[in-house]
Each structure stands twice: as structure tokens, then as C-alpha cells.
Amino acid sequence: MGNPAPPYDVVGKSVPQLAAREKAAGLTRFVTDLSLPRMLHGRVLRSPHPHARILHIDTRKAKALPGVKAVATWEDTPKIKFGPRSEDWTIFASDKARFHGDEVAAVAAVDPDTAEEALDLIRVDYEVCPHVVSPLAAIAPGAPLVHEESPGNVAAEFNISAGNIDQGFDRAFAVYEDSYYTSQVYQAYMEPMSVIAETDLSGRLTLYTGTQIPNMMRMTYAKALGIPPEDIRIVVPEYGGAFGGKMENNIHLVAAVLAKKAGLPVKLTYTRHEDFLAGNPRVPMHIDIRLGATREGILTAKDVRVVGGAGARLVYSQVIVSTACYRVDSLYRFKNVRARGITAYTNTVPTACYRGFGNSQSTFVLESAMDELALRLNMDPAELRIKNGMGAGETSVHGWKIGSSGLKECVEKATDAIGWKEKRKVKQPLKGIGLACCNHVSGNRPFAREFDGGSAMVRVGKDGRVMVFHGESDMGQGQNTTFAQIAAETLGVPLSRVHVAQVDTDVSPFGLGSFATRGTLMGGNGVMAAAKKALAQLAETAGNILCVPPERITCRRDMFYDVDAPDKQLSFGVVASQATIARHGAPVVGTGFYKPPTELPDPETKQGNISPAYPFGCQIAEVDIDPDTGQVTVTRMAAAHDVGRAINPMSVEGQIQGGIAQGLGWTLMEDMHYGQGRLLNADFVDYIVPSAFDMPKIDAILVEPEEPNGPYGAKGIGEPALNPTMAAITNAIHNATGVRITTLPVNPAQLLARMKAAGSPGPELARNQNDRQDTH
Amino acid sequence: MRITPLEYVTADNLSQAVELLDSAGPQAAVLAGGTDLVLNLKKKRACPCILVSLQAIDGIDRICLENGMIRIGAMATHDRLARHPLLREKADILCQAAGLIGSWQIRNAGTIGGNICNASPAGDALPPLLALDAAFVTAGTVGETVISARNFFTGPGQTRLPSGHLLKEIRFPCPPANAAGCYMKLRRRKAVDISIAGVAFQAALNEEGTQVASAGIALGGVAPTPVRVPGAEDLITGRSPKEALENARAIGAACVAAASPIDDLRASADYKRTIVNVFAQRCARHVLTTLKEKGKPQ
């Protein structure tokens, strides 16, 4: 029974997502569409203050309102401190509210209107405390303390070094040093957070919710609720996007507390406003960088200090800050690096994962610094990257083993596609072109706890229907389709035969979930292993019928056949049916797993190969600058990404488009604004995300070196699609204006002022640009 | 989120609508496209007891030219304004502004009457209407009143609409063939964004095509109400387009002087002034260049 070899029948083909038709027709049932009989509707009362002592909560009037079935506060919870990686969470604020939006009380009622009306009847006496929003201000002496137990608001620290930084800088010919800031931004997924919670008579809790980490979340919530994990079941229906935001969040626990108290199912769906106030936006970061290189452009040293804002409790910000400290070190052949990271408590919404996981923040900074070095060395920025870029077979400064690397090819293909050389040579006024590279992981050993691989079950029914069970999470990115393609290829059946089961922790394997760009590689390898196991069982049945040893049986294009006598054939359907009959009804089930060749980093040196594979990429942006308004238009982008073999090229291109859209938004418009500690733009009127018209034409280029550890040679794309976008655009702005952007997002007024100060062309009104605006 | 329960009436005709408004007094609100009002109801910024919808009234969305006046029914949607052949020919500035409002969906639902009565300082239709010397015809139980656009707005969300009246129609003198107009707004993205600062610039030549006979320049988003800028208009009228163009910088400066923007989340007051200056000059260049072409003997 041989492995399928290229050319493949299903893998590598562009296919629409399995759920695409239903979604396009409006038939998909997202979490917000679901309802259960006698289900109640929950609403949360939130703190209007960024920091306030809670003196008293009076819920009597709310409880008395007809239609109200439960009112809950901290008093109704098990009062256990918990957290995904910390113990600074409570279900509802206990003594203090620590951010504008902190959960103070909640109501479950027969309809949303009654629940909302009840909220107005809850009286809370607050004593307002001084607050702190900026991460730097939070760690300054004398700042108000968010948690009394954490002096200086230091929630976590991370230090890493390798080589000798002083010697590295001594050898440098050019050194660049500057301070950067990246804003707190919101994932803006289409469906706000939503959950239905219900408790059965034994006390067992079921949550129907869109989550990236059904199994890991269950462990956290078991602790919070003081019940064993097996008493929590999580079902993941189709859901409308996450981008890192949908992991642990108090929404699920508030719903669970209400459901238990009311003895009825409770649905809790955030309004968009609430989702801004109490979601899990990106960790804002101050990053200071010092970067040195020899006259020839060989990088000699990198020194970094990162201060990230956790908000009022730790979701994953401390791990995100540590990622920002060192992941990018494996993009280039660094020898001497040092980084210090501080995660600071602040009085804002708790911050967490957002596509890129700290690597996007530091990629923006490193790739800006690389352009500054290129300038000082009078070298083509593309050449500087190629000179230092990690290649296949190399081991990075932190011990990461690069199995495949298409970095050099990415730079070459992107520069060719967009005409980089000519455009850098013939500089046009107010037009600019800029480039940035990135690396990432496909799984992250230290983030996962007991293991980091993937697994699946493949069930073949008597009817020949193939069902893939996995414990990861398709949030719309197309994971189910990719898994189905892998299963179909491995079994030798058409894609139409394969279906993917909804994740249900009672049934599905214990998957770690969708994060760290791990789904395709880890989950995909798990699916492939399970499909092989199922295939072996079917081959045995086929062999019995054909009187051929099973090793000689294989399946392709839905037919089992003898490799030595290919005209001896049996259809997949017949074999599936016969196999089930022979087992008196038991289905053919293959269970398989993938154990990646990764290592937990040494706690001291942090050396260790944390991922089985590392994707790379290069993006190039072209911009037009309005000399009179400072407004930036991105006119074109080329994005070449090393994804290993693309299982579904169409889906990979979609990821690239989406990553660029989010990166462009972050670069040019997105920022969560605080005033007096309150989030001022908690809506889409003033939290601006790019529209279709803001998007440039994108050349998505797939670079496909075969990844030895990937299923059919694949690695991940989700996060790398965004990582280089910010610096590609700001490097283009620098090319156009001479202004180095060190703060995201770009503020047109400041850009204009700095252009004037730098004597850039304009603000003469001599040109005929933008005389009329486009109507959309 | 929740809309406080209220009574909802679809008026069959204008007189029924005004009678309902008159009898309910300040407790009543007119519903046009609902793109502002429904949000205000949800946020409890408006809490009327009765909503009077104008959707079913015949003819209240008419757009026509009569006796030298362009007349636009209050219920005309932005999408219709943006594409209407008569307006495209005679008053394109209004089409430009309407076409820059919101999204396709918002332009299909939102009306010019709603934009006016909502009286947001940033309302996109307002500066062009001021620049076109529009007047608003309001209807009540005892008859109609006519209020000029220049006098209609008194503050954010505040107008001189008489109580118990509704806005029935917008009128303005039809600009001559040798007129041109331009509207520009500052946006943070290229579609679906509130105007942070807007400039409307309308001008017409005399019959000989030699001089600018009339000009209307108005600003949005940079004062509590949209404002006209007579100081800038004076720099244009009575001059040839070529001479007027030489005043471009002064026009920009006059517009800045007429603006009194505030710092807010969207932009600083300073930046808004910069934008007014830039857009006023760009509009001037666009309009005066077009007029120069139109003035040339054929």
C-alpha cells in the first residue's frame, strides 16, 4: 500500500470551501443563529469606569422585574481565581472593576429586551480610583496599581539572549536605534462573540460557541467553575471569524453561571459595542530596537526592549510579549541577540492574540530597522534581506531547525513581479515602494502544554461516506476543506466523498486548536495519519475479496486495485460496505496522530526547535502620498509567501488577501482610542477598518518548497500573511517622503508636518491630483 | 439596543402626516429612511412616542425643474440624487455629495430630507445646498413656510423647522449652463465614512462668459452648523476665471477664517483647518478651470 505521489488528484487543487455554498446562500447557522427551547437571553452590566472599587451592588429591583429568571454577580460564582496562564481572572469583578467594560453583573431573562431593561435596574455604588492606560506609564514609579499584588504593574518579565551582544555591536559598521509603538487593534471578525450555555440535571455544562481552542478552553473553565473538565462539553458550530480573538473570555463563564442559576439554557451574544469593550484585542507594544551590521551588510547584533500592555488581566499577553522578543530572530542569520520584555497591567480591556501573536509587532520594527540599515549601508534593501535570510538546513540563533525556506525565492519573485529594481531606481515624486520580509512558525511547542502535535479520526461508513473528526477549529479560514482534501488524497477518493464533523469535545479528538499557524501542518498531519489507518483496514477487506495480500492494494480515484494487476478493481463504496458487513456493523475507523520533532526550549538558554516547520514571506507595497493632506494610498502589493505545498491554492490566496487587509488597516487607520480611561471608539463609526476600495491590487505569489515535516509538504500561512504588511507600507512611505514611521497607525496630520519639516515635496498645490473624489 | 415601544403610523398623504405631527407635538418624530433615526432610537438619543413614516406618500420624492427652480422632494434618496440626469446636468455638486454618502445600502435608504433634518454638522448634502442658495419648504397644518438653507441650521441637530412641521421640499434656482461645482470631503477611508471636513464650491459665469457672476462656497464639519463663506465668494465674483484663480490662496485663507473646528477623535482642529485650505483651493482650481473652458467662445 504505497503513499500517493504527485501529481495529486485532490491536494494542490483550488477548491471552494466546503461551507461556501451554504454561506453564500445565507443558510449557514452561525452561533448567533442558534436557539434552544425555553432558552433565556443574557446581558452583562459593565463598569463605566476604567478603575473603581465596587462598594455595593443592589440587584433587588432587577430580580423583581417580570421575565427575569436570574441575576448574577461575583457572589454567585465559585469565587475561584483562574486564568489560561495566570490566576488573575474572576468571573465578574469582585472587589474592583479594572477596565471600562469589566463584567460587574449579568441578567438572564425571557427576551433580550427584558434583560436589557433589568440591567438599568441594577444599582452599583463605585468609588472611582486613579487609572492607567499606557503600558509605559503603568510601569513608571507611582502609577496606580491595577492589581495590588503586582508591584509596578509588572505582570510578567521575559529575558533572552544568545551570543555576545557587546561584541556584536563592536563589530558593526552601521548601527540603527529607535523607539517604536504599535497600537491596540481589534480583530473585527464578522460575528461578535456568542455562546449558548446549558447545564443538565447532573450539573454537566454544555457550551455551544465559536472558539479556536475548544479543549484548552475546557481546562481553563473547569478550574474557574470548580468542576472537572469532563463535566464540560464544548460544541463548535460554524462561526464568523476570530483571528486570535476567540479563546478564553468571560462571556462563556457568565453564560454558564446564569444558566446554572436559572436552570435553563442561556444565550449571550455581545453587541458590537460590547465586543469592542470586552473582546480580546491586540497587545499594544512599545519596542526599542538597536540593530547593527558590518559594512558588507552582515547583521552583527540585535538588542530589543518590549513593553506590552496586558490590560486588566492576562489572557495570553505575556506569551505574546515573549514571542515579540525573539521569534523574529530566526528570520535572519543572527548570532548575537538580546531582548527584555515586560508585560504591564493597564486599565484597559485584556489584550490577547491577533494574527501574528507579537511577531507582527516585532516584524514591523525589525523590518523598518532593516531598511534604515540598508540606507546607512547604501545597499538595496532586498539585497540586505537576501544576504542575511535563513535558508533550508540552517539552525537559527535560538536553535530553530529550518527544514525548508523559500525566503530568497520569495524576495526574488516579489521584486520581479512588481518591478522593484526599476521603481527604486527611477524615483517618482510622492510615490514610494517598500519591502518587508517575515518568518513564522507552524505550531509552537512552548505555547501548547503537554504536547503540541495533532490527531484525527477518520470514519468510513457502510455507505462509503467518509467523516473526518478533528479537535482543531475552522473559524472560516478553510481548515475543514484542507483537512478534507488531505483525507481524500490519502484515501484515494474524490473530495465529494469526504465530510468534516463539527467539533464536539464529547466526540472529537483532543485537538489543541487553531493558533500559531498550526492547523494545516499539525491537524493536517493528524488527518493524514488517521486516513492511512482507515485505508489499511479497507485494503484488508479489498485484499480478502480480490485474494491479494493487502500490501498490494491501493486506492485511487475511488477504486481499490491490485498494484501488480491494476485491472483487478473494486469500487470504494463496495469495499466500505463489505468491510462494515464483515464487522457486523462496526464502521471502519482510523485514528492517527502526528508527533512533531520539536523541543521545549531550555528554561535558561531558551534554546530549542519549537516548531516542525517555518514559513517565510516577502511583501512589497507601492504607495501614493497626497502632499497636501498627508493621506496615504496603497496602490499595489506583491506578496510572495513560502507556504510549503499549498493544499488549496485558492484558500492560501484568500489568506494572503485577508492578512494584507488587516495589516493595511493597522498601518493606516486602526487604533483603539482611550480618553479618561474609556474606550472612545467602540463602534465601526470611529473604529475604521479598510473597505474594499482601500485595498490595492494584490499579486499573491505562492512559493512552494516541499516541507519535509508537512502533510504533502505543506506549512502554514494564516499569520505570515499579515506580518510583513505594516513595514512594507511604511518602508514605501519612507521611500516616498523620507519620513520614518515609528508609530502605528500612520497619522496623516503628523506625516504632513514631518514631510514639511523634512522639506519633502509639497505642500504646493501645483499638481492636479485628487481634484475629484471617487464615488463609491 | 432596544427601542422603547412606540406607536408607528404610515401616513397615506401629506395632510394626514402633518395632522399627526400637529396633534402629537414634540412626542412625534418623522421617519424617512431611518438611517439616522433608528440608530438614535436604539441609543435612546431620541425617544418619541409616535413615528410617522413618510414612505407611502405619493410624489414627495419628486425631482423636477419648474419656472427656473429645481425642486427636490424631501424623500428623494441619495442614490436617486447621485444619478438623476437633471441634477447631473444642472447641479452636479449635489450629485457628487450624495454619491459620497455612506454605502450603496445607505444611499438607497437615506433621504435628502433626513440629511437636512438630522442637521449633523458633517451632513454631506448640506454644504452644497448652502452653496446653491437652496430654500426649504416646510409643511404644517396651517400651511407652508419657506426657510433659506443659510438660516435653517442653528446647531448640531438643531434647526428652525417649525414645530409640528415636516420638511416637504428643497428648492433652488437652476444654475445656468455656464456654471460648475465641486464638493470634496475628508475621509479616513475611501468609502463609508463620515465627513471630517467638507468644502462645497459652486460658481457661474455671466452670460457673456467673461466673468464669474455668482459664487457659493460653503463648509461642512468645521463649525456647529454648515457655513457659507462670503469672504471667499467676494474673491471670485466680478472677476474672470483666470483672475479668480490667482486668488486661490486667498480663497483658502478666507475659508480657514470662516471655520471654527474642534479637536476630536477624528482629527485635530489644526488638521481640519489645513484640509479646508487644501480642499478650498482644489475646488477653486477645479471649478474655475472648468469655467474657463466653458467661457471660451465656441
Ligand SMILES: Cc1cc2nc3c(=O)[nH]c(=O)nc-3n(C[C@H](O)[C@H](O)[C@H](O)COP(=O)(O)OP(=O)(O)OC[C@H]3O[C@@H](n4cnc5c(N)ncnc54)[C@H](O)[C@@H]3O)c2cc1C
Ligand atoms: C453606515 C452609515 C453611513 C453614513 N454615512 C453618511 C455620510 O457619509 N454622510 C452623511 O451625510 N450621512 C451619513 N449617514 C447618515 C444618514 O444616512 C444621512 O444623514 C441620511 O441622509 C439620513 O436620512 P434618512 O432618510 O435615513 O433620515 P431618518 O433617519 O429617517 O431621519 C433623520 C432625522 O430627520 C428627521 N426627518 C427625516 N425626514 C424628515 C422630514 N421630511 N421632515 C422632518 N423631519 C424629518 C427624522 O425625524 C430624524 O430626526 C450615514 C449613516 C449610516 C448608518
